[in-house]
Amino acid sequence: MTVLGVREMGEWALLFDVRPADRHAVAARLRQAGVAGVDDVVSGESGVLVRFAPGAHIDVDALRAAADVAARDREVADVEEVVVPVRYDGADLGEVSRLTGLSTRQVVERHLAGTYVVAFVGFAPGFPYLDGLPPELQVPRLSTPRVRVEAGSVAIAGSRCCVYPGATPGGWRVIGHTDLRVFDVAASPPTPFEPGRRVRFVEAAE
Amino acid sequence: MIVVEQPGLRTTVQDRGRVGLAHLGVPRSGAVDWYSAALANAIVGNETDAALLETTLTGPTLRFETAAVVAVAGAVADVAIDGELVQFGVAATVSPGQRLSIGTARDGLRSYLAVAGGIAAPPVLGSRSSDTLSGIGPSPLVAGDVLPIGAAPFTSSTPFAEKDGLPSKAMLGSVLPSAGRAVRVVRGPDAAEATMNSLCSQVFSVSRHADRVGVRLTGAMVAGGGEAATAGMVGGAIQLPPDGAPVVLLADHAVTGGYPVVAVVVAADLPIVAQARPGAALRFRAVSMAAAREAWAKVVEGLASAPTFGR
Numbered sequence: 001m002t003v004l005g006v007r008e009m010g011e012w013a014l015l016f017d018v019r020p021a022d023r024h025a026v027a028a029r030l031r032q033a034g035v036a037g038v039d040d041v042v043s044g045e046s047g048v049l050v051r052f053a054p055g056a057h058i059d060v061d062a063l064r065a066a067a068d069v070a071a072r073d074r075e076v077a078d079v080e081e082v083v084v085p086v087r088y089d090g091a092d093l094g095e096v097s098r099l100t101g102l103s104t105r106q107v108v109e110r111h112l113a114g115t116y117v118v119a120f121v122g123f124a125p126g127f128p129y130l131d132g133l134p135p136e137l138q139v140p141r142l143s144t145p146r147v148r149v150e151a152g153s154v155a156i157a158g159s160r161c162c163v164y165p166g167a168t169p170g171g172w173r174v175i176g177h178t179d180l181r182v183f184d185v186a187a188s189p190p191t192p193f194e195p196g197r198r199v200r201f202v203e204a205a206e
Numbered sequence: 207m208i209v210v211e212q213p214g215l216r217t218t219v220q221d222r223g224r225v226g227l228a229h230l231g232v233p234r235s236g237a238v239d240w241y242s243a244a245l246a247n248a249i250v251g252n253e254t255d256a257a258l259l260e261t262t263l264t265g266p267t268l269r270f271e272t273a274a275v276v277a278v279a280g281a282v283a284d285v286a287i288d289g290e291l292v293q294f295g296v297a298a299t300v301s302p303g304q305r306l307s308i309g310t311a312r313d314g315l316r317s318y319l320a321v322a323g324g325i326a327a328p329p330v331l332g333s334r335s336s337d338t339l340s341g342i343g344p345s346p347l348v349a350g351d352v353l354p355i356g357a358a359p360f361t362s363s364t365p366f367a368e369k370d371g372l373p374s375k376a377m378l379g380s381v382l383p384s385a386g387r388a389v390r391v392v393r394g395p396d397a398a399e400a401t402m403n404s405l406c407s408q409v410f411s412v413s414r415h416a417d418r419v420g421v422r423l424t425g426a427m428v429a430g431g432g433e434a435a436t437a438g439m440v441g442g443a444i445q446l447p448p449d450g451a452p453v454v455l456l457a458d459h460a461v462t463g464g465y466p467v468v469a470v471v472v473a474a475d476l477p478i479v480a481q482a483r484p485g486a487a488l489r490f491r492a493v494s495m496a497a498a499r500e501a502w503a504k505v506v507e508g509l510a511s512a513p514t515f516g517r
Contacts (some may be wrong), residue, residue, distance in 0.1 A: 009395050009443065009467065010392060010470030010471075010498075011499050013440045014237065015437060015438070027229065040228040040234075041228075041229055042229050042438030042439075043438070044462055045471060046435040047437065054502055059500055087400050120229075120436065121230050121231035122231050123462075124340055124460050125227075125230065125231040125233075125340045125342060126309065127231050142302050183231075185330050189227075190227070190232070193230070199436060
């Protein structure tokens with residue numbers, strides 16, 4: 001059984017509790033399986049939310065079956081990794097160096113060495129929460145969030161890394177910037193950061 | 207074509223919102239009082255999810271460059287064409303060069319102006335909705351904006367019968383504060399029994415922190431708040447942060463949230479929250495999932511029988 005539990009989130013949505021290892025494959029499968037009435041499938045930390053069109057007939061068994069298939073064929077869900085070129089010129093790089101006891105160059109090298117996966121996308125359209133930050137780079141959020149963080153800022157906080165898609169307020173510590181278009185309404189899909197996708201940072205050429 | 211002369215306090219274009227992109231962080235958006243929006247659209251003969259204008263407290267003044275059939279539903283306000291009041295919730299024709307204005311709401315918060323053919327603003331990611339959280343879609347109206355109108359779903363020769371476009375007062379007012387209804391909720395995924403009882407036995411009031419993203423309640427506290435694993439959210443979810451002041455999520459809510467969801471407002475009653483302005487009292491009443499779905503079916507049935515222009 002891939003689905004460990006099902007909880008109702010109002011009358012037109014279900015939260016599927018699944019093992020962390022199954023989460024992305026299950027979400028991708030439920031999105032693509034074409035189960036009638038499914039509007040949205042949203043990955044979270046502890047499960048997958050399935051939103052239905054109001055009035056839809058909700059076929060929980062069909063969704064459970066699709067989840068089982070997804071867990072079995074997990075490798076099918078693997079897609080090309082996203083490569084993010086970064087200039088390590090962030091305003092908080094020095095402070096991260098101080099907090100971690102590493103030199104700024106070591107911070108950069110550890111960050112480049114990480115293998116990241118999009119845990120989920122939230123906060124703002126295309127804002128990826130990336131798992132896989134090396135433990136020695138874990139630092140707390142800023143005690144006072146910045147009113148404005150520039151688009152393309154690459155930042156870290158806690159056990160995660162992120163890339164800001166647009167200029168927004170933000171409390172993560174900025175270590176660098178990328179010119180990659182993180183979110184573009186004219187692109188399809190509008191962001192490369194789909195939950196479950198692997199991400200690699202490379203140092204941008206000067 | 208419509209020219210915006212005065213935008214009103216905050217007027218946006220809305221339809222049913224963006225579907226299928228929540229996993230990429232794109233909020234659903236769409237009309238917060240989906241019922242009144244659907245009703246206004248039905249009255250002018252549109253599909254119920256056609257793009258229309260959503261006002262906030264005080265409506266706009268618009269100059270029509272082309273003839274149009276219009277209707278206003280939702281929050282009750284004076285609606286005038288060239289200064290002459292027209293009946294609220296009834297289809298009216300506007301001639302080229304005429305001005306339509308929507309005044310300040312007397313009952314409710316958001317009025318919906320539907321135009322036969324819909325507002326034909328360019329869709330972004332599959333929707334014409336203005337998402338105030340992320341900035342996707344058309345910006346809130348400003349003076350000088352020009353709004354295209356879509357092709358009307360009927361021909362100009364369609365006879366305009368007397369009875370057309372006359373929904374009952376009860377139908378127009380069913381989600382407004384004057385109806386005095388408790389908001390039906392179902393138990394949330396993170397709720398203990400005691401939390402539901404606490405939520406449903408107190409009277410809350412809408413705080414100043416109330417917009418298209420959500421409504422923070424004040425006036426009473428609910429125990430059991432805290433933090434929760436980040437999870438996908440839905441409109442109507444009632445989050446309970448550690449301070450015990452519940453927050454009801456509305457259309458522009460972020461796709462994920464990190465507070466426990468103690469209850470969810472049933473879809474049929476979410477418009478009641480959308481029409482409650484700061485200071486308004488809100489009460490909640492727990493219902494079963496079956497009752498919630500039945501309530502939805504009943505509302506949809508009512509909308510299907512709404513008097514419609516030109517059909």
